[in-house]
Amino acid sequence: xxxxxxxxxxxxxxxxxxxxxxxxxxQQEDEGLSKVLKKLKKKEKHLKALIAAxxxxxxxxxxxxxxxxxxxxxxxxxxxxxxLRKKVSK
Amino acid sequence: MRNTLRKxxxxxxxxxxxxxxxxxxxxxxxxxxxxxxxxxxxxxxEGFRAFTGGVLEKILKKSTNKMWKSLTFGFTAATVMQSSxxxxxxxxxxxxxGMIGLVEGLxxxxxxxxxxxxGAWLIAGFGLKVKISAYAMPMLVFGVMxxxxxxxxxxxxxxxxxxxxxxxxxxxxxxxxxxxxxxxLDLTAYAMEGMAGILVxxxxxxxxxxxxxxxxxxxxxxxxxxSVQQITYDNALALAIxxxxxxxITAVLGALSSNVxxxxxxxxxxxxxxxxxxxxxxxxxxxMGLVDGISSVIGLADDDYTMKLAVFHTIFNVIGVIIMVPLxxxxxxxxxxxxxxxxxxHAQPMYLNExxxxxxxxxxxxxRKETARIYEKAxxxxxxxxxxxxxxxxxxxxxxxxIKAHDKAVEYDxxxxxxxxxxxxxxxxxxxxxxLSVDEATSRQVSRIRLANQSILITLKDVKHLQKNxxxxxxxxxxHISAEYNRLRQRIAKVIRRLENIxxxxxxxxxxxxxxxxxxxxxxxxxxxLLHGRLDELIRxxxxxxxxxxxxxxxxxxxxxxxxxxxxxxxxxxKSEEGSETEAEHLIAxxxxxxxxxxxxxxxxxxxx
Numbered sequence: 001x002x003x004x005x006x007x008x009x010x011x012x013x014x015x016x017x018x019x020x021x022x023x024x025x026x027q028q029e030d031e032g033l034s035k036v037l038k039k040l041k042k043k044e045k046h047l048k049a050l051i052a053a054x055x056x057x058x059x060x061x062x063x064x065x066x067x068x069x070x071x072x073x074x075x076x077x078x079x080x081x082x083x084l085r086k087k088v089s090k
Numbered sequence: 091m092r093n094t095l096r097k098x099x100x101x102x103x104x105x106x107x108x109x110x111x112x113x114x115x116x117x118x119x120x121x122x123x124x125x126x127x128x129x130x131x132x133x134x135x136e137g138f139r140a141f142t143g144g145v146l147e148k149i150l151k152k153s154t155n156k157m158w159k160s161l162t163f164g165f166t167a168a169t170v171m172q173s174s175x176x177x178x179x180x181x182x183x184x185x186x187x188g189m190i191g192l193v194e195g196l197x198x199x200x201x202x203x204x205x206x207x208x209g210a211w212l213i214a215g216f217g218l219k220v221k222i223s224a225y226a227m228p229m230l231v232f233g234v235m236x237x238x239x240x241x242x243x244x245x246x247x248x249x250x251x252x253x254x255x256x257x258x259x260x261x262x263x264x265x266x267x268x269x270x271x272x273x274x275l276d277l278t279a280y281a282m283e284g285m286a287g288i289l290v291x292x293x294x295x296x297x298x299x300x301x302x303x304x305x306x307x308x309x310x311x312x313x314x315x316x317s318v319q320q321i322t323y324d325n326a327l328a329l330a331i332x333x334x335x336x337x338x339i340t341a342v343l344g345a346l347s348s349n350v351x352x353x354x355x356x357x358x359x360x361x362x363x364x365x366x367x368x369x370x371x372x373x374x375x376x377x378m379g380l381v382d383g384i385s386s387v388i389g390l391a392d393d394d395y396t397m398k399l400a401v402f403h404t405i406f407n408v409i410g411v412i413i414m415v416p417l418x419x420x421x422x423x424x425x426x427x428x429x430x431x432x433x434x435x436h437a438q439p440m441y442l443n444e445x446x447x448x449x450x451x452x453x454x455x456x457x458r459k460e461t462a463r464i465y466e467k468a469x470x471x472x473x474x475x476x477x478x479x480x481x482x483x484x485x486x487x488x489x490x491x492x493i494k495a496h497d498k499a500v501e502y503d504x505x506x507x508x509x510x511x512x513x514x515x516x517x518x519x520x521x522x523x524x525x526l527s528v529d530e531a532t533s534r535q536v537s538r539i540r541l542a543n544q545s546i547l548i549t550l551k552d553v554k555h556l557q558k559n560x561x562x563x564x565x566x567x568x569x570h571i572s573a574e575y576n577r578l579r580q581r582i583a584k585v586i587r588r589l590e591n592i593x594x595x596x597x598x599x600x601x602x603x604x605x606x607x608x609x610x611x612x613x614x615x616x617x618x619x620l621l622h623g624r625l626d627e628l629i630r631x632x633x634x635x636x637x638x639x640x641x642x643x644x645x646x647x648x649x650x651x652x653x654x655x656x657x658x659x660x661x662x663x664x665k666s667e668e669g670s671e672t673e674a675e676h677l678i679a680x681x682x683x684x685x686x687x688x689x690x691x692x693x694x695x696x697x698x699x
Contacts, residue, residue, distance in 0.1 A: 029674065032671045032672075032673055032674035033674045033677070033678075035671050035674070036671055036674040036678060040605070040678075062609075065609060065616075068612075068691070069605075069608045069609045069685075069688060070605070072688050073605055073608060073679075073680060076678050076680065076684065077678045080678065
């Protein structure tokens with residue numbers, strides 16, 4: 001029985017992705033977390049700028065609250081990312 | 091079988107009618123009258139539909155949000171139009187397009203019943219009768235002109251005028267057709283004494299009013315007959331009772347083209363008038379004594395029977411309303427049981443179909459869209475349940491002002507919408523998800539959608555519980571309790587508005603929709619602890635009673651649950667699609683302990699300052 005080259009390549013790719021499924025998933029999680037963390041960093045900066053410009057006490061308080069939340073989210077995200085990377089390196 | 095029957099019945103009815111038209115011109119006239127009348131009802135409903143969510147709806151809501159206001163509204167309208175049945179018909183159209191609720195509708199009908207007594211006084215005193223059919227033609231002309239205009243409200247007014255024109259026109263033709271029978275109505279032929287006389291004349295009153303399509307016309311007939319002593323005073327009173335029952339025929343005809351709510355109102359109107367009629371027949375003698383007493387107080391002569399008839403008519407309607415107003419809720423319960431509504435046509439799933447079941451991604455998209463649709467509906471229900479308006483909540487207006495503008499409690503049956511719309515849609519979603527065969531990743535997303543739908547149901551149930559005391563307290567005379575309940579309303583409205591902003595957020599470099607919900611969770615926890623503090627103070631200072639405190643405690647828990655569920659719905663629905671970023675957002679989203687920890691950090695920082 002003979003395989004043509006294209007089919008061989010396809011089957012090998014499938015096998016490789018099957019063998020590396022977990023690694024691939026971890027890679028995807030890493031990418032996702034990194035992207036979101038970047039967004040959160042930008043959001044933090046943006047909120048800080050808004051707070052500095054805001055004159056209304058109530059609105060500023062709300063923005064500050066949001067900033068605290070974003071800060072905590074970032075902290076959580078960084079912890080998650082570092083533990084994920086540790087897992088990958090093992 | 092049913093379809094075959096349908097195919098047979100309609101042509102048969104048409105054939106019978108055609109034969110009737112050939113045989114009797116009067117029958118043709120009456121049938122045409124009914125047809126024109128029904129068409130008028132359709133036009134009227136179309137007209138009022140143009141004003142739903144607009145100025146007319148606001149005016150109507152404001153002028154009917156209390157029972158006394160509804161009664162006054164009905165009374166004034168019937169006095170001006172000189173026809174309680176027309177007011178009932180217009181009320182049915184208001185109801186059919188959802189501009190008012192059944193309670194308000196019944197209030198108007200009851201008020202109109204009292205308003206119709208002014209007609210009795212006019213007829214008895216001056217023999218006057220306002221002839222509304224004379225307005226039909228100008229109404230049709232102006233109405234049609236307005237229908238051709240581009241503006242939606244102009245068109246609406248046009249349809250209303252055309253509708254009224256056709257209603258008057260229809261009644262006119264029915265009357266014309268019945269004239270042949272009217273001439274053979276000789277009341278002396280039935281003269282009878284005692285209870286038998288009362289019963290027979292009540293029946294004659296009913297039939298005469300059905301034939302003449304107007305209780306006013308019957309009243310004229312009664313007064314004329316009474317003045318020439320064709321009938322006795324007792325019989326005249328029985329005729330008046332019968333006229334009151336017979337006048338419901340117009341509302342019943344109007345309800346034919348209406349939806350189930352309109353039918354409920356018509357039935358309630360019939361029940362109200364029949365009950366009042368039976369009551370007055372049973373207590374005829376004491377009532378006559380009361381009429382004599384009142385007549386002598388207002389200086390009527392003992393033998394001035396025509397004016398005494400007007401007094402009786404007024405007492406009859408006023409007492410009827412006084413008795414029925416406290417019984418309005420059982421009456422509504424009864425008609426609702428008798429006329430069960432089918433699931434609304436809008437309650438049919440719009441996006442879920444058999445074809446998309448085969449494709450995981452398409453099915454998911456359909457589920458997401460359907461859930462978004464239910465959420466939109468639910469927000470409307472929540473707004474109404476809180477005596478607010480969805481559009482106002484989502485507007486740019488300050489929420490404090492929005493709450494202030496809606497400071498009156500408005501009854502709204504959440505159960506009705508829940509049972510007939512939301513629940514069936516959610517069941518359709520659950521049923522659809524059960525039929526999906528999907529892989530592990532997709533099943534996670536499906537499960538999120540399912541959770542979002544469950545949260546929608548929980549939210550509505552909570553709003554229903556909250557509504558009970560909220561309606562009692564938002565316009566309470568105790569400013570402390572009303573302020574607290576209005577604060578609860580404002581909190582929910584604020585969350586709905588913020589969620590709407592998050593949902594409509596475009597994908598930008600900083601958009602993290604799921605994570606944006608955490609700020610709302612923080613506000614929720616913060617407000618809850620603030621409320622506990624304030625509640626302690628209110629009790630300590632004696633500003634609110636123990637009962638109020640208990641209600642407030644329970645209702646603040648419901649509010650907490652509503653807001654929490656609203657956040658959960660969005661959490662599960664917003665990003666139910668799979669993707670590395672979405673998953674990361676779900677992972678990073680803060681749980682309750684983490685939110686509380688942010689809150690205590692904030693508190694510590696505030697104390698340090």
